[in-house]
Amino acid sequence: MLRSKTQANINVKAETFTQKINHQLSELTMIVKCSPRPSLAMVFPNKIAAAQYTNKTLNFVAYEYLDEENKTKFMWLHKNISIDRNDEKFEIISIGLNSSLSVKNITQMDFGEYSVKVSNTIGEYIHHYMLQAEEKPDVPINLTYKSGSITKSSVTLVWTPGFDGGFPQTFILLYQYNQEEKWHSVQVQDTNEQAMDYTLTGLLSSKVYYITMFAMNKKGNSSYTQNLQITTKINVKTADSQSSDNVGIIGGSISGVAVVMIVSILLAAFFLKRRNIRSSQRESPKQGVIAGSHVSSTYTDLDASRREINNYDDFNVTYEHLNASTRAQNTYMELKNTNVPNADTSDYVNIRI
Structure with missing residues (x-):
């Protein structure tokens, strides 16, 4: 092995x-034996930021391999032109599998592409750098979510940091769900790793969320990433609770309808019975109390159908034949020579003078 x-x-x-x-x-x-390649233990950024009138050092470490001694060579270039080791603007140090280039007192002319060519008896490898002025960070790359990380209230996001512009950068995560106008934000500090991840929590279940982000440093903000859309999973307990509530509402509605129907039937029976009683009373009028030939029933006790019959024509005595003093006393007097109807006919007359 x-x-x-x-x-x-x-x-x-x-x-x-x-x-x-x-x-x-x-x-x-x-x-x-193999041709040179970068060390797996090192990270070599393609972009390097620097402020004017400062110094900046570029480094390269080759992967460990066996070759003839002192056969590994390094050559540094600026804009594809080989850098003279005697140039006071630069300092080159190469030891074993390590090499570095320092750029002194940087001016606008010193920005641009640098490269190092590493060669041995097998082959060669070229690594490129971009030295640029300090600026706003680049937009984060490939914002997405980790497979299987979406739950009812959280999601794990992953992305690749862009160039930091030469300053420490912070990532701003923005998210909202589709029925909300407000965007929520979370700050995530750069860890200088090649890949970043962050678990977003406190989300609502069964909601469609839109997520975006940007990077910021002391020079300003990057542009936004494209919106990432996710849907949180449904909350099983909430779904069961809603089903129970719906069943309760339906059951309550049915019970309410049943109560209303029962009350309506009872009221209808009550009023129907009451109407029947009144109808029966109209068909059987109340009888007055008769003592001898005197009638003690009042006019109001007579059935309406009886009151409508004009029975005054049956009497021979007229109003003018009554004694004036009797009228003044406002009393009831016995009418003579008047045929009082038989009690069996249920015709009652009460005349008030």
């Missing part, structure tokens, strides 16, 4: 090489 180093000792069992090594263990040395 090969190790991470380019030189390794390998033990092989005798059975593998029976005919060649005659059942004996042998030690093999394997030497691997």
